[in-house]
Amino acid sequence: MSHVATLESYIAKNILSEAAFAQYKLGDVAHRELQPYVTELRRVSEAYVTHETGTRLHSPIHSARAAQAYALYYTPINAAKLLHLSPLLQFERSEISMLDVGCGPGTAALAILSSLQQRVRITCVESSPHMSELALSLIEAWDINNNLLGVRMRNSVEPRLETYDLVVAANVLAELSHEQSVATLSALTQSVSRGGYLLLLEPGQQLHTRRLMEMRDRVVASRSDLAPIFPCTRSSECPMLSASATDWCHDTLEWQQPPLNAQLDHLLSFNKHRIKYAAFIFQQGGSVPSGVRILTPPCKTRLGTEALVCGDSFYGTARLRKGLRSERTRPFEKGKVFDRLLVSGSLQEEIAEDTAFAKVDRPRPI
Numbered sequence: 001m002s003h004v005a006t007l008e009s010y011i012a013k014n015i016l017s018e019a020a021f022a023q024y025k026l027g028d029v030a031h032r033e034l035q036p037y038v039t040e041l042r043r044v045s046e047a048y049v050t051h052e053t054g055t056r057l058h059s060p061i062h063s064a065r066a067a068q069a070y071a072l073y074y075t076p077i078n079a080a081k082l083l084h085l086s087p088l089l090q091f092e093r094s095e096i097s098m099l100d101v102g103c104g105p106g107t108a109a110l111a112i113l114s115s116l117q118q119r120v121r122i123t124c125v126e127s128s129p130h131m132s133e134l135a136l137s138l139i140e141a142w143d144i145n146n147n148l149l150g151v152r153m154r155n156s157v158e159p160r161l162e163t164y165d166l167v168v169a170a171n172v173l174a175e176l177s178h179e180q181s182v183a184t185l186s187a188l189t190q191s192v193s194r195g196g197y198l199l200l201l202e203p204g205q206q207l208h209t210r211r212l213m214e215m216r217d218r219v220v221a222s223r224s225d226l227a228p229i230f231p232c233t234r235s236s237e238c239p240m241l242s243a244s245a246t247d248w249c250h251d252t253l254e255w256q257q258p259p260l261n262a263q264l265d266h267l268l269s270f271n272k273h274r275i276k277y278a279a280f281i282f283q284q285g286g287s288v289p290s291g292v293r294i295l296t297p298p299c300k301t302r303l304g305t306e307a308l309v310c311g312d313s314f315y316g317t318a319r320l321r322k323g324l325r326s327e328r329t330r331p332f333e334k335g336k337v338f339d340r341l342l343v344s345g346s347l348q349e350e351i352a353e354d355t356a357f358a359k360v361d362r363p364r365p366i
Ligand SMILES: C[S@@+](CC[C@H](N)C(=O)[O-])C[C@H]1O[C@@H](n2cnc3c(N)ncnc32)[C@H](O)[C@@H]1O
Pocket: 059, 074, 075, 078, 101, 102, 103, 104, 105, 106, 107, 108, 125, 126, 127, 128, 131, 155, 156, 169, 170, 171, 172, 175, 176
C-alpha cells in the first residue's frame, strides 16, 4: 500500500462509523454514510473557492463534522503533496522535532509520521477548536510506524522560544491577510533549528502561488542563512515574478488517488485525478543547489524543443535546435517539471552545440 493509501485508511478508520469502515475495506462506502461529509465538503470548498486571495478567510470549519469531512477528503490530497516532497528532507538524527502550523486535522504531521524513518516530536498550531481537537485525536492514536514521540497543541507560533528541525506551513498562508502572512512568515523563519527545514506549501492556484513566490523573496531578502533548496536553484529574487504578471511556479502530480478520495470526488463532481501544488523549501545553513530547474514541460516547436528553465545565471525559455539533439541533451528534451539538471557549459536562449545536461533530482513520484 502506498503511504497515501495507508494514511487514507488510517483516517477513515478513525472517523467513519464501524459499518462504513467495514464497507470501505471492501469497496465503496454507502452514500448515506458519506452524505453528511459531502454536504460539509461542498460548503467548505465553496468558502475556499470564493475567498479573495490576500484577505483573512473566516474559517468554514464550524463543527466537528466539518473538520472530519476536511480530514477525509483534503488531508490525503495535501499529504500526497508533502509525501512527494519529503524525500528532499534529509535528517541525520534519529529523533526530530516538527512544527505543523495551521495543522488542520494534522495533515503535515501525519504525512511526516507516515514517511520518515525518524521518531518525531510534534507541535501543532491551530486556531480552529474543531480542527485542533481532531488533529490531537488523529495524531495521538498514530499506531503505524511506532515513531511518534509526542504531540502538543499551541495557540500560536512562539518565535525564538523554541526551534524545530522541520517547520511546515501547509495551505495556511492562503487563509491569512497580507499583514498576518508577513508576521507569521517572520515567526516561522525564526523557528527553524540549525540545519533544519522550512517547508511552505500552498494551494496549486495561480494567485496563491504568486503570493507564495513573493513570500519566498521575503525570506531570501531577510534571512541569508535560510537557503532556498527547492525548487529554486538561485538565491536572488524570483525572476518569474518580474518577468511575467501571470506565470506561477508550480507542478502537477499524477497520483494513485486512494479509493475514498475518488468516491468523494465522484459524489462532489470534483476532479482530483491530478493535483497541482506550489511549494518552497528552505534549509537553515544549507546551500542553494547548482544547475537549473525545468519549470514547464519541454515542448516541440517548429524551431526545436523549448522549455522554461530557472537557474543562477539564466532564467527564460531555452531552445534546443532540432539538429543538436543527442544523448547529451536528452535530459533536457525528456525533462519533467521540477527536474534539476546540471549543465556543462553556459546556458543561454539557444542551447549551444557543446552543452550537456545531467539530471540530478526531482521529488519522487508518489
Ligand atoms: C486549509 S487548512 C490546512 C490544513 C492542513 N495544514 C492541510 O494542509 O491540510 C488551514 C488551517 O489553518 C488554520 N489557521 C488559519 N489561520 C490560523 C492562524 N492564524 N493560526 C493557526 N491556525 C490557523 C485553519 O483553522 C485551518 O485549519
